[in-house]
Amino acid sequence: MELLKKLEILANAAKYDVSCSSSGSTRKNKAGGIGNSYFGGICHSWSEDGRCISLLKILLTNYCIYNCAYCINRASNDIPRAYFTPDEVAELTINFYRRNYIEGLFLSSAVITSPNHTMELLTETVRKLRTNYNFNGYIHLKAIPGADLELIKEAGKLVDRMSVNIELPSATGLKLLAPQKTQETILKPMAYINSQIQEHREDRKSRRRAPHFIPAGQTTQLIVGATPDNDLNILRLSEKLYQSYQLKRVYYSAYVPVNQHPKLPSISQPPLLREHRLYQADWLLRYYGFKAGELLDESQPNFDPELDPKTDWALRNLHFFPVEINRADYETLLRVPGIGVRSAQRIIRARRVRAVTFENLKQFGVVMKRAQYFITCQGKYEGQTSLEDKLLRQYLIAKPRSSQLLLPRPYEQLSLFTDNSGVVPTEVLMSNLTGEL
């Protein structure tokens, strides 16, 4: 098969994995070598769906022994299949890299023959790139669940980032849609990678020349909307993953209906707004000091389609407001709707030399449309209405823009499990981590 056709097939097969960032590594170029990594990551292009392209994201092969219901590459699907040789992958990577199309390689694979065999093929490919081609650019490699931990360790010494995808946020979802996988096989490599990262990091503290191990850390992906898990379960899971496994990122992927299957919900559009809300909440966890339990609870287990999670939280916690811009600490400023990390930092800096006014806030990038109701400047309140107003919520709901994301489209309801066994309890995968059942 010609290379062009292979690339088409194996890029198509890889595109539902959303993670593509190239940040977090400081790998340097070597004498006579090519490539280095850029700590903040670099986007090289943007595809028609608006997602950044920073790595060459391909599968080594899409021949798969598994038959997961949600996956386009499931064994029973009648689709064109192909596989790359390690040299083909290396040549593509190097030649794209030399033209500055990419930051590096994101290599994944369907499971061919066995998890161990697949992991060996993946490792052989990246080893070739590093040693034969002297490539020092960014490499993100998938760890194949079920492969021997020793194999994963070997691969980890060569790459910048590794990820194991959880995909389905609950054990029951996994049983239903991917019966050949178990949560144990997913969590084991994750825990192992984390322990190795911590160990190598300790080593590097005492010996500067100790080898790197996955310097950019590990990530994972959760599919949103293929199972009936609610937002609260998903967010709790993410929180736990950040805490217990020190994950760098959890990616959320709106379920794209690629297969017809009685156990899958039949939706016409991927739930993009829901995915967007989860990303907003994820940022609140990682950079704004929020806890999952503050944003959602049993009485409200899903995000409001009309309000962003922070504004929603603020409306439920009016006693927290108004906040005085010139006195509140950084953590408090971050909790004000309309104030982000950058604008909060600007406020903190600017008020060291002069009191900040409403006029200044606009210049600092504060979204006054939202912030005005929740703040005072030197004791003055300039909100269009007061905090006590019952209609405050109405004031805050964003006017729909013509953008695809904000089209007022309610969540697709997941009432569509056609067989009657479809009432799936939603204990999260995490309950097995914490030991609670």
Added chain:
Amino acid sequence: MLVYLYDGSFSGLLTVIYESYYRREKPELIIVQDKWEHALFTREVVIKTDEQKADKVYQAILTRISGFAAKNIYCVFLAELPGTERLIYDYLARGWKWGDKLDLHLADEVVLKVQTIARKVRNEAHRMLGLVRFRLLSQELYYAQIEPDYNILQMISPHFARRMADQNWIIHDLKREMAAVYNQTEWFLTPLPRSVSVSLDEAGLAYESLWQKYFSSIAIKSRQNKRLQRNFMPKKYWKHLVEMMEDN
């Protein structure tokens, strides 16, 4: 009206700052000599660029204000916007007064303007790290054309010298008719006319088709959002992007 004329170089501008200080004069207009047309009722002073004086000013910025301020004025200078000389002058005047607290004065019009322009320049430079597209010419030479809004060529070249260390490359700024040239040891700037003719390597074109194929395959059709794509990658850059050439 007092007008200071200089040669358009960064050192020239720093010399202007030096002379203005020691002559105890405040120019109302600072402008590149070539762009200046004589007008009535003006007193013109031609400032001759002096590297030593420029260096003194630069050191003074580092010690009396901050490294951040020094970087800011360099970025603003590279923006090549009309009136930036006077903006830099006013910014430094505040700097001598406020010292290392200069950039905390975000509410000050001049400080805010300097930071805003500097940020735009840095953003474009960062964007260009991703958007430069090399094409393989015969004789193992990689050649890229860019037309950035700001003069960011010298900001991005060190990155490519570190990264593409084992290949010869040229990044050509068509707008300014300047090129950064790298020969596997060092990079340097040199004038290069817009109309220079190049011959592409035939075999190398295969990878351009492969990239185009990859680019179209990786998009998820049911998530199409071209507006978002344009937000991140404005149309003005498409001309030199291999993957967008068909859409032009």
